[in-house]
Amino acid sequence: MKKKLLFALLLCIFSAPNFLNAQLNVSFNIGSQPVWGPVGYNYVENYYLPEIESYYNVRSRNYMYMSNGRWITSYNLPTRYVNYDLYRGYKVVINETNPYKHFNNHRVKYISYRNKHNQQPIRDSKEMKYYENKNHPNHKEWKNKDNGNGKDKGKKGKGKN
Secondary structure (H helix, E strand, O other): OOHHHHHHHHHHHHHHHHHHHHOOOOOOOOOOOOOOOOOOOOOOOOOEEEEOOEEEEEOOOOEEEOOOOOEEEEEOOOOOHOOOOOOOOOOEEOOOOOHHHHHHHHHHHHHHOOOOOOEEEEOOOHHHHHHOOOOOHHHHHHHHHOOOOOOOOOOOOOOOO
């Protein structure tokens, strides 16, 4: 009986660090996702925007799009997408580094999502309470409802994403 108890105790001691490590490696980035992002994701690294064949990196808050055969990273979308509405356009979650390296695969795989406008953005969800808080880092973004093209609808002058 003592051997079984000792074995069980040793098993717990040696497996506890692995269990604790697994518990600590769970990550969330709900607060840093843009309010135009779709509801239902605890973690998002990038969004693929099939209608404009571009990406948005949540961490850096930059867009990645093709221009003259090269991938450009920018805080705003280019002027050719000035009328694109991020709240309506479909967003595909891509949790990989440098998603543009697989652009041809994404383009083919997600072509059916073009012109689909049935995703609920965070700003219209029950989660909006996080953005109504004036102390929340995304409050200004929610309040101005920027459509992603660098022109805030809620104020005059240059907007900021």
